[in-house]
Amino acid sequence: MSNQFARQLSLTSFPPNSQNLNSLCSNGELREALVEMAVQGLEMKFEGYYTLLNECVNRRAFREGQRVHAHMTKTCYLPPMHLRTRLIVFYNNCECLNDAQRVLDEMPVRNVVSWTAMISAYSKRGTEPNEFTFATVLTSCNGACAWGFDLGRQIHSLIIKTKFESHIFVGSSLLDMYAKLLGLDEEALELFRLLQREGMTSNYVTYASVLTALSGLAALDLGRQVHNHVLRCELPPYVVLQNSLIDMYSKCGNLTYSRRIFDSMPERTVISWNAMLVGYSKHGMGKEVVKVFKLMKEENKVRPDSVTFLAVLSGCSHGGMEDRGLEYFYEMAEGENGIEPELEHYGCVVDLLGRAGRVEEAFEFIKKMRFEPTAAIWGSLLGACRVHSNVEIGEFVGFRLLQIEPENAGNYVILSNLYASAGRWEDVRNVRELMVEKAVIKEPGRSWIELDQILHTFHASDRSHPRREEVSAKVKELSVKLKEAGYLPDLGCVLYDVDEEQKEKVLLGHSEKMALAFGLIATPEGMPVRVIKNLRICVDCHNFAKLVSKIYGREVSLRDKNRFHHIVGGTCSCGDYW
């Protein structure tokens, strides 16, 4: 059907009525609104599309949003830049980053807002940077060229590590950066002016998004550099930007800086408080969590929300303050704060009880919950069963978990560890066999360490690092020395069914041991070593790191998927429960 004919048809049969579409959307009648869109056909305008798409974004209505997008294409409607940006957000919300990227690629003109939407999507997706993250961040560096070159060069060194250099988009962004920027101040200034004329300078939102990406990588030096640039720009104190600085410093392991920013803020939102509380929580500083929460209540300017309570409860749990945490939960449940406890809050309570060794109570608590327990909740209880050797409940919970998420290798390992601790070797073997049968795939472990502004990444049994020989020799040396001091490899941490000698080899190949060994080699004696891991640290590596800190007199700061482990003189801030 020709467009002209279609236009006539839509005009003759139903008069366009964008008000109708608006009211349908505000009544939440998305289906009817889509019918209205079809009826309006070629008469659809920005306003109608925008209303519809917004509704789809809010509801994460993937199919419906797709139909809106398809309608634009079919009717040859050319969306203006801000509508395309909304499409990017829509696809990102539905976790369709490829579609979002395609929208961005096809935009005739992009500006800082469209780039920022994409940057934040990639950094939200997880801590794993990929070719698109780098390309987007690099382009943003070019946009803010006053700090772009130094930062860009460092990001380049990250890219080399991840072998994305040859990716066409990344490569061209890099070339672009090197071609456009140098140490040539005048040229840089000229470009800066040019980009400003094009509206491509970064603003506080872009900085906030870039900082989020860097906090995921725990790239402290890079983050500090962005902060320095923000300071040089003499921007007014934007709460959002300061919040992301608090978060960046805490995720990079530097809570003192987070607190300094927090204290200097002329105004704080609930997010500022939450970011600070989450920071203390992840660092296992329960007392500070309680102090800051008290301060928040005393100041009485900002009302705690459900995230605040999540941070406080998990802070008490991570900081070993079980009773205090339970008090807060009951305070919450009594409705004093006007916040209804949600599933996640119940999860914290299971954690708190489990940590305190009150496994039966935790089990009863789950049974009485008004929510269907999730894998995370059972998983937390199973962990408690392992630590406190409660085979009876652990067995029940373990089988429950294997039903809910049979693909998760961690569950099989914990269950088999639990059987092993009770000497039930036949059951250990059965669980292992079951695991092999279900073809469980485990996310590969990866650890990294930042030295002189370069990230050194290690994969389990990695052979790719230029100093690999030195590193594996150091790991072996460490294992010999630590054994003299009582280190006993925890063979239960090994997933494969191989002989004991092999198991020990597998353990010594864990990525965090290599990163730690590399840190010992590459930094001066007595310096703290800072390691970041993508998964939760295993029991064996935790023991290993504790002994290293004791024997070598090194402070070890290890950020895993869940929290920080500050290990000093053989003791860890997590109290061996994580």
Place this chain on the structure above:
DNA sequence: TTAGGGTTAG
């Protein structure tokens, strides 16, 4: 006339 992007938690 404008309309789009952002910060904590999961």
